Amino acid sequence: MLEIRGLECVRGDHRLFTGLKFSLQGGELLYLRGSNGSGKTSLLRTVCGLLEPAEGEVLWKGRNVRSQRDEFNAELTYLGHLNGVKGELTAFENLQLGGALSGLAVSEDDIYQALERIGLGGREDLPTQVLSQGQKRRVALAGLLLSQASLWVLDEPFSALDVGAVDQLAKLIEAHLQKGGMAMFTTHQAVDIRAGAVSEVNLDALDS
Amino acid sequence: MTDGVTQGGLFAAWRAMLVRDLTLAMRRRADVLTSLFFFVIVVSLFPLGVSPEMAVLRGIAPGVIWVAALLATMLSLGRMFADDHQDGSLEQTLLLPHPLSVLVLAKVLAHWLVSGLPLVLLSPLLGMQLGLEGEAIGLLMLTLLLGTPVLSLIGATGAALTLGVRGGGVLVSLLVLPLYIPVLIFGTGAVDAGISGMDYEGHLSLLGAFLVMALLTTPLATAAALRISVE
Numbered sequence: 001m002l003e004i005r006g007l008e009c010v011r012g013d014h015r016l017f018t019g020l021k022f023s024l025q026g027g028e029l030l031y032l033r034g035s036n037g038s039g040k041t042s043l044l045r046t047v048c049g050l051l052e053p054a055e056g057e058v059l060w061k062g063r064n065v066r067s068q069r070d071e072f073n074a075e076l077t078y079l080g081h082l083n084g085v086k087g088e089l090t091a092f093e094n095l096q097l098g099g100a101l102s103g104l105a106v107s108e109d110d111i112y113q114a115l116e117r118i119g120l121g122g123r124e125d126l127p128t129q130v131l132s133q134g135q136k137r138r139v140a141l142a143g144l145l146l147s148q149a150s151l152w153v154l155d156e157p158f159s160a161l162d163v164g165a166v167d168q169l170a171k172l173i174e175a176h177l178q179k180g181g182m183a184m185f186t187t188h189q190a191v192d193i194r195a196g197a198v199s200e201v202n203l204d205a206l207d208s
Numbered sequence: 209m210t211d212g213v214t215q216g217g218l219f220a221a222w223r224a225m226l227v228r229d230l231t232l233a234m235r236r237r238a239d240v241l242t243s244l245f246f247f248v249i250v251v252s253l254f255p256l257g258v259s260p261e262m263a264v265l266r267g268i269a270p271g272v273i274w275v276a277a278l279l280a281t282m283l284s285l286g287r288m289f290a291d292d293h294q295d296g297s298l299e300q301t302l303l304l305p306h307p308l309s310v311l312v313l314a315k316v317l318a319h320w321l322v323s324g325l326p327l328v329l330l331s332p333l334l335g336m337q338l339g340l341e342g343e344a345i346g347l348l349m350l351t352l353l354l355g356t357p358v359l360s361l362i363g364a365t366g367a368a369l370t371l372g373v374r375g376g377g378v379l380v381s382l383l384v385l386p387l388y389i390p391v392l393i394f395g396t397g398a399v400d401a402g403i404s405g406m407d408y409e410g411h412l413s414l415l416g417a418f419l420v421m422a423l424l425t426t427p428l429a430t431a432a433a434l435r436i437s438v439e
Contacts (some may be wrong), residue, residue, distance in 0.1 A: 050439070078303050203397050
Protein backbone atom coordinates (compact mmCIF):
# COMPACT_ATOMS: atom_id res chain seq x y z
CA MET A 1 0.00 0.00 0.00
CA LEU A 2 2.46 2.62 1.17
CA GLU A 3 5.97 2.25 -0.12
CA ILE A 4 8.99 4.47 0.37
CA ARG A 5 11.82 4.11 -2.13
CA GLY A 6 15.30 5.54 -1.83
CA LEU A 7 14.10 8.59 0.02
CA GLU A 8 16.54 11.40 0.72
CA CYS A 9 15.67 14.43 2.75
CA VAL A 10 17.66 17.65 2.89
CA ARG A 11 16.94 20.62 5.13
CA GLY A 12 19.01 23.67 4.35
CA ASP A 13 22.50 22.39 3.57
CA HIS A 14 22.16 19.41 5.87
CA ARG A 15 21.29 15.98 4.57
CA LEU A 16 19.05 14.30 7.16
CA PHE A 17 18.90 10.82 5.68
CA THR A 18 19.33 9.13 2.37
CA GLY A 19 18.42 5.83 0.75
CA LEU A 20 15.56 5.24 3.16
CA LYS A 21 13.14 2.51 2.15
CA PHE A 22 10.30 0.70 3.85
CA SER A 23 6.75 -0.32 3.12
CA LEU A 24 3.56 -0.51 5.10
CA GLN A 25 0.61 -2.86 4.52
CA GLY A 26 -2.89 -2.89 5.94
CA GLY A 27 -2.89 -3.62 9.69
CA GLU A 28 0.75 -2.67 10.12
CA LEU A 29 2.23 -0.20 12.53
CA LEU A 30 5.49 1.64 12.01
CA TYR A 31 7.45 3.18 14.85
CA LEU A 32 9.78 5.90 13.78
CA ARG A 33 12.72 6.35 16.09
CA GLY A 34 15.59 8.78 16.14
CA SER A 35 17.15 11.48 18.26
CA ASN A 36 16.13 15.12 18.09
CA GLY A 37 16.95 16.55 14.71
CA SER A 38 17.34 13.18 13.02
CA GLY A 39 14.54 14.00 10.58
CA LYS A 40 11.49 12.23 11.99
CA THR A 41 9.14 15.14 11.40
CA SER A 42 10.66 15.79 7.98
CA LEU A 43 10.11 12.16 7.04
CA LEU A 44 6.47 12.24 8.15
CA ARG A 45 5.86 15.48 6.29
CA THR A 46 7.50 14.06 3.20
CA VAL A 47 5.27 10.99 3.36
CA CYS A 48 2.22 13.27 3.56
CA GLY A 49 3.43 15.30 0.59
CA LEU A 50 3.97 18.52 2.53
CA LEU A 51 7.70 18.35 1.82
CA GLU A 52 9.24 17.49 -1.48
CA PRO A 53 11.83 14.71 -1.21
CA ALA A 54 15.29 15.61 -2.48
CA GLU A 55 15.55 12.14 -3.96
CA GLY A 56 13.37 9.04 -4.14
CA GLU A 57 9.62 8.70 -4.05
CA VAL A 58 6.62 7.89 -1.91
CA LEU A 59 4.23 5.42 -3.52
CA TRP A 60 0.63 4.78 -2.58
CA LYS A 61 -0.90 1.70 -4.17
CA GLY A 62 2.02 1.64 -6.57
CA ARG A 63 1.73 5.22 -7.81
CA ASN A 64 3.63 8.30 -6.75
CA VAL A 65 1.55 10.30 -4.27
CA ARG A 66 2.36 13.54 -6.05
CA SER A 67 0.52 12.35 -9.14
CA GLN A 68 -2.63 11.43 -7.20
CA ARG A 69 -2.75 14.00 -4.44
CA ASP A 70 -6.52 14.12 -4.00
CA GLU A 71 -6.94 10.32 -3.91
CA PHE A 72 -4.06 9.95 -1.47
CA ASN A 73 -5.25 12.78 0.77
CA ALA A 74 -8.68 11.16 0.99
CA GLU A 75 -7.04 8.18 2.70
CA LEU A 76 -4.62 10.12 4.84
CA THR A 77 -4.92 11.67 8.27
CA TYR A 78 -1.98 13.72 9.50
CA LEU A 79 -1.55 15.01 13.00
CA GLY A 80 1.46 17.27 13.34
CA HIS A 81 3.02 19.29 16.14
CA LEU A 82 0.37 21.90 15.54
CA ASN A 83 -3.16 20.80 16.26
CA GLY A 84 -4.85 22.62 13.41
CA VAL A 85 -7.61 23.59 15.82
CA LYS A 86 -9.10 27.08 15.51
CA GLY A 87 -9.07 28.90 18.84
CA GLU A 88 -12.09 31.09 18.08
CA LEU A 89 -14.27 28.12 17.17
CA THR A 90 -15.72 25.67 19.65
CA ALA A 91 -14.60 22.05 19.73
CA PHE A 92 -17.88 21.09 18.09
CA GLU A 93 -17.52 23.63 15.28
CA ASN A 94 -13.93 22.60 14.69
CA LEU A 95 -14.93 18.99 14.16
CA GLN A 96 -18.05 19.82 12.17
CA LEU A 97 -16.21 22.07 9.73
CA GLY A 98 -13.25 19.71 9.67
CA GLY A 99 -15.56 16.86 8.67
CA ALA A 100 -17.23 18.90 5.94
CA LEU A 101 -13.84 20.01 4.63
CA SER A 102 -12.59 16.45 4.28
CA GLY A 103 -15.84 15.44 2.63
CA LEU A 104 -17.02 13.13 5.40
CA ALA A 105 -20.67 12.63 6.22
CA VAL A 106 -20.43 13.28 9.96
CA SER A 107 -23.63 13.72 11.96
CA GLU A 108 -23.93 15.95 15.03
CA ASP A 109 -24.38 12.85 17.17
CA ASP A 110 -21.12 11.39 15.88
CA ILE A 111 -19.31 14.57 16.89
CA TYR A 112 -20.84 14.72 20.37
CA GLN A 113 -20.00 11.04 20.85
CA ALA A 114 -16.43 11.51 19.70
CA LEU A 115 -15.94 14.44 22.07
CA GLU A 116 -17.51 12.47 24.91
CA ARG A 117 -15.25 9.49 24.26
CA ILE A 118 -12.12 11.60 24.14
CA GLY A 119 -13.00 13.17 27.49
CA LEU A 120 -14.28 16.55 26.41
CA GLY A 121 -17.93 15.96 27.35
CA GLY A 122 -19.47 19.21 28.59
CA ARG A 123 -16.80 21.32 26.89
CA GLU A 124 -18.12 21.00 23.36
CA ASP A 125 -19.35 24.57 23.17
CA LEU A 126 -16.37 26.41 24.61
CA PRO A 127 -14.05 28.27 22.26
CA THR A 128 -11.00 26.02 22.11
CA GLN A 129 -8.68 28.92 22.96
CA VAL A 130 -9.82 28.70 26.61
CA LEU A 131 -8.96 24.98 26.77
CA SER A 132 -5.66 23.67 28.09
CA GLN A 133 -2.89 22.42 25.81
CA GLY A 134 -3.83 18.79 26.46
CA GLN A 135 -7.50 19.47 25.83
CA LYS A 136 -6.72 21.15 22.52
CA ARG A 137 -4.73 18.07 21.60
CA ARG A 138 -7.77 15.99 22.47
CA VAL A 139 -9.91 18.03 20.09
CA ALA A 140 -7.45 17.13 17.33
CA LEU A 141 -7.58 13.47 18.44
CA ALA A 142 -11.38 13.50 18.34
CA GLY A 143 -10.85 14.25 14.66
CA LEU A 144 -9.04 10.90 14.40
CA LEU A 145 -12.09 9.16 15.83
CA LEU A 146 -14.23 10.60 13.06
CA SER A 147 -11.67 10.06 10.35
CA GLN A 148 -12.20 7.29 7.84
CA ALA A 149 -8.70 7.48 6.46
CA SER A 150 -6.72 4.26 6.19
CA LEU A 151 -3.29 5.80 6.77
CA TRP A 152 -2.63 7.66 10.00
CA VAL A 153 0.55 9.69 10.16
CA LEU A 154 1.04 10.96 13.69
CA ASP A 155 3.88 13.20 14.81
CA GLU A 156 4.42 12.91 18.56
CA PRO A 157 0.74 12.16 19.16
CA PHE A 158 1.25 11.49 22.85
CA SER A 159 2.78 14.84 23.74
CA ALA A 160 0.78 17.00 26.16
CA LEU A 161 -1.56 14.09 26.96
CA ASP A 162 -2.15 12.70 30.45
CA VAL A 163 -1.80 8.99 31.27
CA GLY A 164 -5.44 8.21 30.67
CA ALA A 165 -5.45 9.89 27.27
CA VAL A 166 -2.24 8.13 26.26
CA ASP A 167 -3.93 4.79 26.98
CA GLN A 168 -7.01 5.84 25.09
CA LEU A 169 -5.04 6.91 22.05
CA ALA A 170 -3.07 3.64 22.11
CA LYS A 171 -6.39 1.74 22.09
CA LEU A 172 -7.62 3.94 19.27
CA ILE A 173 -4.57 3.11 17.17
CA GLU A 174 -5.02 -0.60 17.98
CA ALA A 175 -8.63 -0.50 16.84
CA HIS A 176 -7.61 1.30 13.67
CA LEU A 177 -5.01 -1.37 12.89
CA GLN A 178 -7.46 -4.17 13.58
CA LYS A 179 -9.79 -2.71 10.99
CA GLY A 180 -6.97 -3.06 8.47
CA GLY A 181 -5.68 0.50 8.73
CA MET A 182 -2.06 1.60 8.73
CA ALA A 183 -0.33 3.89 11.15
CA MET A 184 3.10 5.40 11.49
CA PHE A 185 4.17 7.62 14.31
CA THR A 186 7.05 9.02 16.30
CA THR A 187 7.18 9.10 20.04
CA HIS A 188 9.70 9.43 22.82
CA GLN A 189 7.42 7.65 25.27
CA ALA A 190 7.18 3.90 25.72
CA VAL A 191 3.71 2.98 24.55
CA ASP A 192 2.30 -0.50 24.32
CA ILE A 193 0.31 -1.07 21.16
CA ARG A 194 -0.57 -4.56 19.97
CA ALA A 195 -0.75 -4.87 16.25
CA GLY A 196 -0.57 -7.59 13.63
CA ALA A 197 2.84 -6.47 12.52
CA VAL A 198 5.05 -3.84 14.04
CA SER A 199 8.06 -2.53 12.23
CA GLU A 200 10.56 0.04 13.28
CA VAL A 201 12.69 2.52 11.41
CA ASN A 202 15.54 4.10 13.29
CA LEU A 203 16.85 7.19 11.59
CA ASP A 204 19.95 7.26 13.77
CA ALA A 205 21.00 3.85 12.44
CA LEU A 206 21.01 4.99 8.81
CA ASP A 207 24.25 6.36 7.51
CA SER A 208 23.88 9.64 5.78
CA MET B 209 -12.53 1.07 4.00
CA THR B 210 -12.25 4.61 2.83
CA ASP B 211 -15.28 5.36 0.82
CA GLY B 212 -16.29 8.11 3.18
CA VAL B 213 -15.82 10.87 0.64
CA THR B 214 -19.32 11.72 -0.43
CA GLN B 215 -20.44 12.90 -3.81
CA GLY B 216 -20.48 16.64 -4.07
CA GLY B 217 -17.79 16.68 -1.39
CA LEU B 218 -15.98 19.50 -3.11
CA PHE B 219 -18.95 21.83 -2.89
CA ALA B 220 -19.53 20.91 0.75
CA ALA B 221 -15.87 21.58 1.49
CA TRP B 222 -15.96 24.87 -0.39
CA ARG B 223 -18.97 25.99 1.60
CA ALA B 224 -17.43 24.81 4.87
CA MET B 225 -14.30 26.85 4.15
CA LEU B 226 -16.40 29.93 3.42
CA VAL B 227 -18.53 29.46 6.53
CA ARG B 228 -15.44 28.86 8.64
CA ASP B 229 -13.67 32.02 7.52
CA LEU B 230 -16.82 34.14 7.87
CA THR B 231 -17.45 32.77 11.36
CA LEU B 232 -13.85 33.50 12.34
CA ALA B 233 -14.20 37.05 11.00
CA MET B 234 -17.40 37.55 13.02
CA ARG B 235 -15.64 36.38 16.19
CA ARG B 236 -12.75 38.75 15.48
CA ARG B 237 -14.82 41.77 14.59
CA ALA B 238 -12.25 44.25 15.89
CA ASP B 239 -9.80 43.22 13.14
CA VAL B 240 -12.40 43.78 10.45
CA LEU B 241 -13.57 47.12 11.79
CA THR B 242 -10.01 48.42 12.04
CA SER B 243 -9.47 48.39 8.30
CA LEU B 244 -12.91 49.92 7.66
CA PHE B 245 -12.26 52.78 10.05
CA PHE B 246 -8.87 53.22 8.42
CA PHE B 247 -10.62 53.63 5.07
CA VAL B 248 -13.05 56.24 6.44
CA ILE B 249 -10.39 58.18 8.31
CA VAL B 250 -7.90 58.33 5.44
CA VAL B 251 -10.58 59.70 3.11
CA SER B 252 -11.76 62.17 5.75
CA LEU B 253 -8.26 63.58 6.16
CA PHE B 254 -8.20 65.00 2.65
CA PRO B 255 -10.70 67.85 3.12
CA LEU B 256 -8.67 68.84 6.19
CA GLY B 257 -5.29 68.53 4.56
CA VAL B 258 -5.83 69.59 0.97
CA SER B 259 -8.66 72.09 0.80
CA PRO B 260 -12.26 72.30 1.91
CA GLU B 261 -13.20 73.69 -1.54
CA MET B 262 -15.78 71.37 -3.10
CA ALA B 263 -14.43 72.00 -6.60
CA VAL B 264 -10.95 70.82 -5.60
CA LEU B 265 -12.26 67.85 -3.64
CA ARG B 266 -14.55 66.74 -6.43
CA GLY B 267 -11.55 66.58 -8.76
CA ILE B 268 -9.50 64.33 -6.49
CA ALA B 269 -12.37 62.32 -4.97
CA PRO B 270 -12.21 59.19 -7.17
CA GLY B 271 -8.44 58.92 -6.74
CA VAL B 272 -8.56 59.50 -2.99
CA ILE B 273 -11.26 56.93 -2.39
CA TRP B 274 -9.58 54.38 -4.62
CA VAL B 275 -6.15 54.80 -3.02
CA ALA B 276 -7.72 54.55 0.43
CA ALA B 277 -9.46 51.35 -0.68
CA LEU B 278 -6.13 49.89 -1.84
CA LEU B 279 -4.49 50.70 1.45
CA ALA B 280 -7.39 49.38 3.52
CA THR B 281 -7.25 46.13 1.55
CA MET B 282 -3.51 45.90 2.19
CA LEU B 283 -4.14 46.20 5.92
CA SER B 284 -6.52 43.28 5.90
CA LEU B 285 -4.40 40.91 3.79
CA GLY B 286 -2.29 39.80 6.72
CA ARG B 287 -5.02 37.79 8.36
CA MET B 288 -6.01 35.84 5.25
CA PHE B 289 -3.55 32.98 5.80
CA ALA B 290 -1.31 33.98 8.71
CA ASP B 291 -3.48 32.52 11.49
CA ASP B 292 -4.01 29.29 9.58
CA HIS B 293 -0.27 29.06 9.07
CA GLN B 294 0.39 29.55 12.76
CA ASP B 295 -2.12 27.09 14.22
CA GLY B 296 -1.58 24.28 11.73
CA SER B 297 -4.91 24.61 9.91
CA LEU B 298 -3.04 25.47 6.75
CA GLU B 299 -1.23 22.11 6.75
CA GLN B 300 -4.54 20.37 7.21
CA THR B 301 -6.04 22.40 4.36
CA LEU B 302 -3.20 21.34 2.07
CA LEU B 303 -3.92 17.70 2.93
CA LEU B 304 -7.61 17.86 2.04
CA PRO B 305 -8.74 15.68 -0.83
CA HIS B 306 -9.77 18.68 -2.90
CA PRO B 307 -8.01 20.99 -5.37
CA LEU B 308 -6.33 23.65 -3.27
CA SER B 309 -6.99 26.46 -5.73
CA VAL B 310 -10.74 25.95 -5.40
CA LEU B 311 -10.53 26.16 -1.61
CA VAL B 312 -8.36 29.25 -1.94
CA LEU B 313 -11.20 30.83 -3.89
CA ALA B 314 -13.53 30.26 -0.93
CA LYS B 315 -11.06 31.95 1.39
CA VAL B 316 -10.68 34.90 -0.99
CA LEU B 317 -14.46 35.24 -1.27
CA ALA B 318 -14.72 35.29 2.52
CA HIS B 319 -12.02 37.94 2.64
CA TRP B 320 -13.78 40.05 0.04
CA LEU B 321 -17.18 39.77 1.77
CA VAL B 322 -15.61 40.95 5.00
CA SER B 323 -13.09 43.53 3.79
CA GLY B 324 -13.99 44.45 0.21
CA LEU B 325 -17.76 44.63 0.10
CA PRO B 326 -18.01 46.98 3.11
CA LEU B 327 -15.70 49.39 1.26
CA VAL B 328 -18.10 49.37 -1.70
CA LEU B 329 -21.05 49.99 0.61
CA LEU B 330 -19.31 52.81 2.47
CA SER B 331 -18.07 54.57 -0.66
CA PRO B 332 -21.28 56.58 -1.42
CA LEU B 333 -21.04 58.30 1.97
CA LEU B 334 -17.41 59.17 1.43
CA GLY B 335 -18.15 60.21 -2.14
CA MET B 336 -20.76 62.67 -0.92
CA GLN B 337 -18.35 63.96 1.67
CA LEU B 338 -15.97 64.83 -1.17
CA GLY B 339 -18.67 66.45 -3.26
CA LEU B 340 -19.44 63.72 -5.79
CA GLU B 341 -22.94 63.64 -7.20
CA GLY B 342 -25.51 61.02 -8.14
CA GLU B 343 -24.16 59.44 -11.28
CA ALA B 344 -20.53 59.72 -10.27
CA ILE B 345 -21.29 57.98 -6.98
CA GLY B 346 -23.04 55.15 -8.77
CA LEU B 347 -20.07 54.80 -11.07
CA LEU B 348 -17.63 54.86 -8.15
CA MET B 349 -19.55 52.04 -6.48
CA LEU B 350 -19.60 50.06 -9.69
CA THR B 351 -15.84 50.39 -10.22
CA LEU B 352 -15.19 49.38 -6.62
CA LEU B 353 -17.55 46.44 -7.00
CA LEU B 354 -15.55 45.23 -9.99
CA GLY B 355 -12.16 46.24 -8.63
CA THR B 356 -12.10 45.19 -4.96
CA PRO B 357 -12.43 41.45 -5.76
CA VAL B 358 -9.34 41.84 -7.96
CA LEU B 359 -7.54 43.43 -5.00
CA SER B 360 -8.47 40.47 -2.77
CA LEU B 361 -7.42 37.92 -5.40
CA ILE B 362 -4.03 39.49 -6.13
CA GLY B 363 -3.55 40.23 -2.44
CA ALA B 364 -4.08 36.55 -1.62
CA THR B 365 -1.13 35.60 -3.80
CA GLY B 366 1.02 38.25 -2.14
CA ALA B 367 -0.08 37.15 1.33
CA ALA B 368 0.68 33.51 0.51
CA LEU B 369 4.13 34.37 -0.85
CA THR B 370 5.10 36.26 2.29
CA LEU B 371 3.77 33.70 4.79
CA GLY B 372 6.20 33.00 7.57
CA VAL B 373 8.56 35.74 6.40
CA ARG B 374 9.64 38.21 9.04
CA GLY B 375 8.30 41.68 8.26
CA GLY B 376 5.87 40.07 5.84
CA GLY B 377 3.42 42.93 6.25
CA VAL B 378 5.71 45.48 4.65
CA LEU B 379 6.95 43.04 2.05
CA VAL B 380 3.42 42.23 0.93
CA SER B 381 2.79 45.93 0.22
CA LEU B 382 5.90 46.10 -1.94
CA LEU B 383 4.84 43.00 -3.84
CA VAL B 384 1.20 43.75 -4.26
CA LEU B 385 0.82 47.53 -4.59
CA PRO B 386 2.53 47.69 -8.01
CA LEU B 387 0.14 45.00 -9.23
CA TYR B 388 -2.79 47.11 -8.06
CA ILE B 389 -1.81 49.99 -10.35
CA PRO B 390 -3.85 48.93 -13.42
CA VAL B 391 -6.97 48.50 -11.29
CA LEU B 392 -6.40 51.93 -9.76
CA ILE B 393 -5.88 53.59 -13.15
CA PHE B 394 -9.01 52.18 -14.75
CA GLY B 395 -11.11 52.45 -11.60
CA THR B 396 -10.46 56.15 -11.16
CA GLY B 397 -10.38 56.65 -14.92
CA ALA B 398 -13.96 55.42 -15.27
CA VAL B 399 -15.25 57.79 -12.60
CA ASP B 400 -13.28 60.75 -13.98
CA ALA B 401 -14.60 60.02 -17.47
CA GLY B 402 -18.15 59.82 -16.13
CA ILE B 403 -17.81 63.16 -14.32
CA SER B 404 -16.54 64.92 -17.44
CA GLY B 405 -19.27 63.39 -19.56
CA MET B 406 -17.07 61.07 -21.59
CA ASP B 407 -17.53 57.43 -22.43
CA TYR B 408 -16.52 55.18 -19.55
CA GLU B 409 -17.60 51.78 -20.81
CA GLY B 410 -14.13 50.91 -22.01
CA HIS B 411 -12.75 51.39 -18.51
CA LEU B 412 -15.44 49.21 -17.02
CA SER B 413 -14.85 46.46 -19.60
CA LEU B 414 -11.18 46.46 -18.75
CA LEU B 415 -11.93 46.24 -15.03
CA GLY B 416 -14.20 43.29 -15.80
CA ALA B 417 -11.42 41.69 -17.84
CA PHE B 418 -8.97 42.14 -14.94
CA LEU B 419 -11.47 40.41 -12.66
CA VAL B 420 -11.86 37.43 -15.00
CA MET B 421 -8.10 37.16 -15.47
CA ALA B 422 -7.46 37.36 -11.74
CA LEU B 423 -10.16 34.75 -11.05
CA LEU B 424 -8.55 32.34 -13.47
CA THR B 425 -4.88 32.79 -12.60
CA THR B 426 -4.36 33.99 -9.03
CA PRO B 427 -5.94 30.97 -7.23
CA LEU B 428 -3.40 28.70 -8.93
CA ALA B 429 -0.52 30.99 -8.01
CA THR B 430 -1.79 31.32 -4.45
CA ALA B 431 -2.13 27.54 -4.08
CA ALA B 432 1.44 27.03 -5.32
CA ALA B 433 2.72 29.70 -2.93
CA LEU B 434 0.89 28.08 0.00
CA ARG B 435 2.48 24.70 -0.76
CA ILE B 436 5.91 26.34 -0.74
CA SER B 437 5.18 28.16 2.50
CA VAL B 438 4.83 24.97 4.57
CA GLU B 439 8.02 23.34 3.23
